[in-house]
Amino acid sequence: MAVAQDHASPEGRSSSPFWTIARRDSLAGFLFIAPQLVGIIVFVLIPLGLVFWYSLHEWNVLANTFTYTGAQNYQMLIEDSNLLEVLGATAVFSAGLVVFNLSLALLLAILLNQRLAGITIFRTLFFSPVVVSLVAWTIVWGFLLQKNGGINGMLQVLGIEGPNWLREETTAMISVIVVQVFKNVGLNMILFLAALQGVPNELYEAARVDGAPRFKQFRRITLPLISPTILLTSIITIVGSLQVFAQIAVLTQGGPGLSTTVLVYYLYQQAFQFHFFGYGSTLSILLFLIVAVLTFAQWQMRKRIVFYES
Amino acid sequence: MNYHRALKSAVAALALAMPLGWSCTATAQDAVNLRMTIWSANEAHLKLFNEIAAGFEKDHPNVTVTYESLPFDTYTTALTTQIAGGNAPDMAWIFETAAYDFVNSGALFPLSDTLKATKGYNLEELSASAAERWSKDGKLYAYPFSTSPFAMFVNNDLIKASGAKPPAELIAADQWSWDNAIATASAVGQTGKGGLIVRDFNYQIWQNLASVWNGWGASPWSADGKACTMAEKPMVDALTFIHDAIFKKKAIPGPGENVDFFAGNAAMTITQISRASLLPKENPFAWDLVPLPKGPAGNYALIGQAGLGVMQTGKNAKTAAEFVAYMTNPENSAKLSQFFPSARKSLLNAEVLKKTNPLLSQEQIDKVVISGIATGKVIPGHTGFAQIQQAVRSGLDAIWRPDADIPGTLLKICGQIGPLLKR
């Protein structure tokens, strides 16, 4: 489409008063983004609007009724006695996931950034869970985390009696976090590795000449220089953590009690298991707002925290 | 087992399915395609259903019937989501636990008139107790085509190896009580194998524990469904007994322990008799099928039911009802009963049942099947069951630990589900 326009008047900027450079650029810009923009409108914005519309209704699927109830679902949201616990679990899960994911990713990236023979083999293996299907990965961990499963079997060899991982509140939360981190930490690891390799070597040499110890070099040189990467990976990881659903459903089904019922799982339960589609939609809106606010806050924070931007 | 179930309830639950032949209905005005959602994907089942459909299509040349198998674990969720998506089937199997939801909501087309009008149907043959959950205001809204008693499968090899007495001997000596059953399970449990497994319970599907607590006369809520009775003495006693069996006697595998009876790894399992088909053909073990043990409240039985209903929203509800009448007439009921025990009185005799359950002995059929169907209570159900199930499930998690406060926890659960029951 843009091609035809371009061919039409190669010297358009002088010969055609209407098709100025700015106008032609505007047209080209719109044409370039059109597929994406239309897709977002059709597959994101309109559905989101519909979800909001549903959230103002009580939708009884079996009785086939769809009644406008105004803010009633939002009233229910405020009065929902489980919601506080669910939001707490969500916060613990997301925070734990981000902290563990980013620190492990950074640690692995630093290790892989060393001059060691066979380092590519390690890099491949650390990255390998990323390409294993999520379902397979979670099912396997489900086996391993059983009371009489593989993890406790290994611990037993070391003479430790392992906990009943998925049945205790604390260990269940740890389990779902850890399973998710091992699956995906490879991605962040590679991004960090790329960032580390982008740090100019001369800076370290200069620091060594000054006699700065390794840890100080890391804190003063490495961290500031890779801070943009840290910011972006943390945004992606946080947003991703709020969407983790299948893993929780497979491993704990939100239990024991409500201890691992994160918001997206709660939403799923209300809408698809209890058939409260109206209330489920209300929870969707809440989830969307949380994600949006968090992302906005992180984006704002970058000015303070990020030391350097290319 | 948890994982599989969980996985599917998690996501497969969203299965909003579409029938294969859905789009072909519009061609001719009279052509009617009826779709029935079912939870079995078993080939033998489907073969029989298709035969029945073919019989109906002979008399109704404009009608075709298709069956759509949805995953067992998440069947109700998937069905409801289809309905929400504007894609309701014409007919659907319904679990006993979800019966109240479907019957009370008005989602189902009343069947009584059609069934009564069908020649030779004999609706009176269906006992009132079997029809109870599926009726409202004297009208039958779904036909209970399967009435399957719970019983106990036993691995006599493991029990003998542990030195305990096999249940058959206990029954002969009139000592088949829960105390003795758990003692046997405990003896096997001490050998490192599993003791007793309440199949599909998995510390999630707690309603299956009714197969135990009914022996104490316990029930989660009152007969009218309005009041929580979980904190009352029978339930406290029953759960204390179960708790001891798990954590003190090692008679029941604890939470997070995976043991499979049908792989030969446990002494006993409580499940529906239809699961006899899971008994291993290679490396078989000496098995037996016995009635549930006697509890402090005496003998009892538990049954699971499945209903077949017609969706009110379908355009062809009348035709669908006629098909239900055909599928469940005496002749086809007899065919169905080889997989799904019928509640029709004429089919509840040892002769018929022996033919349809070749794996079971005459004695097993008499003691377990016939008396089970005759006296059994149906698994607990309620309007809004999914939400109540979830609330109780997460509440009971506090009991499934060695140092549990059982009466306190049950009181708390009643506080949680009280408002839900009253709705």
Place this chain on the structure above:
Amino acid sequence: MKAELSPRLKTFLYGLMCVLLIPFVFPTWWMATSSVKPISDIFAFPPQLIPESYDWTTYSKVFELQPFVQQYWNSAYIAAVVTIGTMAVSSMAGYAFARIRFPFANTIFMIVLLGLLIPSEVTIVPLFRMFLKAGMVNTHWPLILVPIFGAPSVFATFVMRQFFVTLPAELEEAARVDGLGRFKIFRMIALPLAKPALASVAIFTFLHSWNLFLEPIVFLSSAEKFTLPQALTQYTDAYGGPMWNIQLAAATLTALPVLIVFIIAQKQFVEGLAHTGLKG
């Protein structure tokens, strides 16, 4: 940090990495080996690292119980189409957001970024109703159209934009003086330079599509249309009881080819990823 390491430090680092590797490697190993164990051995305690007896029939059953080859093809072709489509859509949009000045560009960019923030669970019900009206339920269209044009492609657009922003302006200036139009500049100058970023987009997109779980389960209902992650959950007996060893065999079959491709092409893989433009 690039100084030679002492032998002692090296030994320590190797040891540390080996210990850290266990949780990354063991599950895959266990999955592969358990798929040929008899079902009672899967639950053996302590677990068998190497099967004591082998039962290879699980693999033939994988193909008997479901149209597994067809499902494999479904997953593969959907992932391929989605990957190519996403590369086209996101590179164009990314280029425009980075290099072309047009009215409301920033506002539109922000709107597009909304797609990053919305979990698919949130919009699945309205999407299902839309595709039902369009007659596209139980076809592969939703699994192709939504990822290429909808929320999942936004990340790709973001990556492409971050890359194109770093291109020096002089390159384009010269081309414009030569009279090249926008599309030609994009195709002949910008795009060839963007190979690393495109590679990373391709990898992300392929993996995302290959692992997609919720959407296939919602949109597809007949076994011959299923994708692999969905097919994995279908290995059950008539009562929903799982057939563990067969399921693990199927899981191994879905994981191994991707793992092998990854091991062979891991250099390009990792270097492609490293160029996601997330450095700043």
